Amino acid sequence: MNTRKLRDNIGTNLMRIATLSISFLFFLILILLIYRSALVLGTHSIFDVLFSSIWNPDNNQFGLAAVLIDTILVTGIALLVAIPISLLSAVYIVEYAPLRLRRTIRPFIDVLAGVPSVVYGLCAFLFLAPFVKDIVAPWFGVQSTGLCIFSASMILSIMVFPIIISLCIESFDAIPLSLKEASLSVGATKWETVKKVVFRASAPSIMAAILLGFGRAFGETIAVNMVIGGTVRLPSSIFNPGETLASLIASKYGELMSIPLHESALMLVALILFLVVLLFYFLGSLLLRRAKKRWNY
Amino acid sequence: MSMESYQIETKNLNVHYHKNHVLKNVDIKIPAKQLTAVIGPSGCGKTTLLKSFNRLLEIQEEVKIEGQILVDGENILDRKGSEIPDIRKKMGLLSQKPYPLPMSIRDNVAYGLRIHSNKNKGEIEKTVKHCLQEVGLWNEVKDRLHDPASRLSVGQQQRLCLARAIAVQPEVLLCDEPTSALDPISAQQIEKLLLKLKKDYTVVLVTHTLRQAKRVADYVIFLYFGMVIEQGTADEFFNNPKNPETKAYLSGEIS
Amino acid sequence: MIASVCIVLGSLIVIFGLVIMNGASSLTLEMITQTPILSPPGSPPGGGILNAIVGSLLLALPATGFASIIGIGIALFLQTDFLQPAVSNTIRFMLDVLWGIPSIIYGIFCLMIMIYIGMSSSLIVGMIALTMLEIPIITRCMDESIKMVPIGLREGSYSLGSTKFETAVRVVRRQAFPGILAGILLGLGRGIGDAASILFTAGFSNRIPTSIFDSTAALPTMIYNLYSTPLGQSKAFAAAFILLIIVLVVSVLSRLLTRRFKKHIIK
Numbered sequence: 001m002n003t004r005k006l007r008d009n010i011g012t013n014l015m016r017i018a019t020l021s022i023s024f025l026f027f028l029i030l031i032l033l034i035y036r037s038a039l040v041l042g043t044h045s046i047f048d049v050l051f052s053s054i055w056n057p058d059n060n061q062f063g064l065a066a067v068l069i070d071t072i073l074v075t076g077i078a079l080l081v082a083i084p085i086s087l088l089s090a091v092y093i094v095e096y097a098p099l100r101l102r103r104t105i106r107p108f109i110d111v112l113a114g115v116p117s118v119v120y121g122l123c124a125f126l127f128l129a130p131f132v133k134d135i136v137a138p139w140f141g142v143q144s145t146g147l148c149i150f151s152a153s154m155i156l157s158i159m160v161f162p163i164i165i166s167l168c169i170e171s172f173d174a175i176p177l178s179l180k181e182a183s184l185s186v187g188a189t190k191w192e193t194v195k196k197v198v199f200r201a202s203a204p205s206i207m208a209a210i211l212l213g214f215g216r217a218f219g220e221t222i223a224v225n226m227v228i229g230g231t232v233r234l235p236s237s238i239f240n241p242g243e244t245l246a247s248l249i250a251s252k253y254g255e256l257m258s259i260p261l262h263e264s265a266l267m268l269v270a271l272i273l274f275l276v277v278l279l280f281y282f283l284g285s286l287l288l289r290r291a292k293k294r295w296n297y
Numbered sequence: 298m299s300m301e302s303y304q305i306e307t308k309n310l311n312v313h314y315h316k317n318h319v320l321k322n323v324d325i326k327i328p329a330k331q332l333t334a335v336i337g338p339s340g341c342g343k344t345t346l347l348k349s350f351n352r353l354l355e356i357q358e359e360v361k362i363e364g365q366i367l368v369d370g371e372n373i374l375d376r377k378g379s380e381i382p383d384i385r386k387k388m389g390l391l392s393q394k395p396y397p398l399p400m401s402i403r404d405n406v407a408y409g410l411r412i413h414s415n416k417n418k419g420e421i422e423k424t425v426k427h428c429l430q431e432v433g434l435w436n437e438v439k440d441r442l443h444d445p446a447s448r449l450s451v452g453q454q455q456r457l458c459l460a461r462a463i464a465v466q467p468e469v470l471l472c473d474e475p476t477s478a479l480d481p482i483s484a485q486q487i488e489k490l491l492l493k494l495k496k497d498y499t500v501v502l503v504t505h506t507l508r509q510a511k512r513v514a515d516y517v518i519f520l521y522f523g524m525v526i527e528q529g530t531a532d533e534f535f536n537n538p539k540n541p542e543t544k545a546y547l548s549g550e551i552s
Numbered sequence: 553m554i555a556s557v558c559i560v561l562g563s564l565i566v567i568f569g570l571v572i573m574n575g576a577s578s579l580t581l582e583m584i585t586q587t588p589i590l591s592p593p594g595s596p597p598g599g600g601i602l603n604a605i606v607g608s609l610l611l612a613l614p615a616t617g618f619a620s621i622i623g624i625g626i627a628l629f630l631q632t633d634f635l636q637p638a639v640s641n642t643i644r645f646m647l648d649v650l651w652g653i654p655s656i657i658y659g660i661f662c663l664m665i666m667i668y669i670g671m672s673s674s675l676i677v678g679m680i681a682l683t684m685l686e687i688p689i690i691t692r693c694m695d696e697s698i699k700m701v702p703i704g705l706r707e708g709s710y711s712l713g714s715t716k717f718e719t720a721v722r723v724v725r726r727q728a729f730p731g732i733l734a735g736i737l738l739g740l741g742r743g744i745g746d747a748a749s750i751l752f753t754a755g756f757s758n759r760i761p762t763s764i765f766d767s768t769a770a771l772p773t774m775i776y777n778l779y780s781t782p783l784g785q786s787k788a789f790a791a792a793f794i795l796l797i798i799v800l801v802v803s804v805l806s807r808l809l810t811r812r813f814k815k816h817i818i819k
């Protein structure tokens with residue numbers, strides 16, 4: 001009897017400790033980032049940092065505007081391309097594709113979601129970049145080394161496809177057949193049913209998928225770093241090189257680690273990353289809760 | 298009784314579903330503007346028969362349909378895929394479990410209207426109101442037409458689905474055990490509605506309670522393990538069954 | 553619509569194809585069994601990537617092990633039997649954020665602590681970084697799977713006199729086992745492939761590590777270091793090829809195991 005109670009006690013407490021530790025970790029990371037960013041924020045106002053585009057650490061200038069713009073461009077273009085393509089692909093796979101095709105594609109997409117970013121970066125560097133340099137950029141009349149914002153956003157959108165597609169497929173699959181029958185039986189076509197019923201019923205899940213895709217695109221460090229060209233300067237076209245918030249950290253950490261003020265600037269960048277993800281997930285969960293309450297599917 | 302027209306006829310209808318021979322050589326005639334009950338034990342293919350009338354069966358996989366289904370004399374199985382929505386428009390469907398579309402009450406009823414006609418907003422509102430009145434739902438929802446349909450009770454949802462179905466002015470109403478998921482009061486309301494509607498629509502009602510069939514049917518078809526055992530007017534069927542299996546079913550020996 | 557699918561599939565097949573074609577050609581026996589041999593500058597570096605292969609395994613396997621143990625504890629504890637929904641949902645949110653932040657933040661975090669304590673980049677620091685990275689992933693997957701255990705099952709256990717802990721360990725864990733396993737495999741896959749978190753924490757070395765305080769190479773960092781040097785690209789592709797194989801194996805294993813264990817589950 002006694003050993004049973006003891007075992008129970010220890011077990012429950014261990015679980016409690018694990019849970020407390022992970023919560024603790026969350027706050028520890030946040031606090032540490034804030035603490036380490038304080039140094040640079042002490043000598044530079046936040047507006048200077050965010051809105052100046054002059055990044056010259058040796059001169060103690062830490063303007064992030066160029067980096068912010070690059071980040072928005074890269075993430076924005078990637079999502080703009082990825083979202084419609086992924087949605088349509090998911091619809092095709094669930095509603096229109098023959099059964100055998102559907103069975104082979106789904107595991108394929110799951111595998112692709114697991115491919116590490118370095119591999120994507122490698123392929124982008126060796127094949128996408130020259131393609132952009134030799135064919136895409138000249139087509140737009142621009143000169144480019146291929147290591148640019150455009151290349152980064154393209155490889156990002158490829159990386160985001162599997163995430164959005166697989167979540168959408170799961171949610172489309174979960175819609176009861178009778179609901180679709182209800183729409184078809186008043187004479188709607190398949191496409192009308194998809195537009196008005198399937199999309200609506202899965203709206204919360206589609207939103208969640210897009211959020212997750214955004215998170216991946218926004219925070220992707222390695223693959224972007226390998227093809228974006230590593231220049232901190234305001235871009236005049238998407239075929240210019242640049243740096244995103246995440247790739248900046250990877251690029252500059254080695255050089256700047258030794259000097260506290262420089263390191264602090266990078267910590268600030270990391271803090272921004274953390275806070276943006278936090279904000280988006282928070283907004284996302286609010287939106288999801290509201291959507292679920294209204295439509296109850 | 299004998300010279301009425303038949304709205305739907307099947308000739309030698311065979312349906313294979315996932316390699317099971319679900320409907321075998323089904324030959325039936327469904328009279329226009331009357332209530333035909335399709336009865337028989339569960340799992341005998343009644344729903345399959347119903348869903349083949351509006352070609353809804355085909356959206357599932359591994360379905361093979363052979364034979365003829367004549368609606369107003371025309372074989373609908375001959376028609377091409379692009380014409381199927383029009384066929385379906387002619388037939389309204391009421392399912393066992395109500396499935397309101399994920400939108401407001403008003404949009405549910407207006408759904409079919411918006412797809413098929415170019416009516417302006419005012420006309421749509423009028424039609425919506427008319428349909429909701431027909432099913433007796435208007436007074437209960439007139440103040441909250443933009444609320445999500447999922448907030449209605451199950452009985453109200455089923456009446457909403459009925460309103461949605463009649464909004465596109467079908468000729469036939471296909472009802473698949475529409476009261477089995479409802480409480481007794483709502484079930485009664487639906488039955489009364491069907492009795493009212495059969496003056497204007499051909500109603501095909503699948504039911505597996507004999508009592509319901511006795512209450513509402515003008516014409517009865519008895520389906521047993523995918524085969525038509527007997528069909529005839531309700532009078533003949535219940536008072537003078539010809540087939541031994543019919544007699545066994547009516548007396549409750551098989552169910 | 554079909555065009556979209558073709559774009560998606562096309563680009564993904566291209567990537568797969570490229571890695572396989574280039575990787576397979578570089579994947580000689582020498583490549584996987586030797587560590588890099590330092591050669592005079594100008595000539596292609598010789599040897600293989602054994603250091604990276606071993607390094608990756610030594611980093612990811614223990615990290616996944618620790619993360620799984622901690623993860624299952626957290627995931628079980630998050631059930632309503634132990635915590636109020638408000639609390640557990642907050643923790644779930646924190647885990648989601650921890651899953652969503654770029655992995656380089658874990659790298660920086662561990663790096664700072666590492667410097668503060670006075671350690672240098674090594675196997676153990678990298679392992680800790682990976683563990684932190686994997687915990688949210690594994691925990692949330694397990695949690696989702698445990699959530700689906702029907703409450704009737706737990707009630708049945710309680711009514712026989714079991715405690716919460718016993719029910720958690722004996723009944724819930726068994727029912728949710730396929731999902732738990734899938735979570736672990738997902739974490740493992742992520743841990744082996746991640747470069748950003750171990751870039752600064754595990755260092756780099758041309759040799760196989762002999763102690764946990766040695767720096768070590770890993771497959772992702774090897775690719776990252778060599779991708780731009782024309783002479784090192786064969787090694788990079790070989791490493792990429794191996795990573796792809798690992799991802800494939802993890803994915804296939806995950807499907808097989810979940811299917812096998814689904815037999816025992818009550819619906």
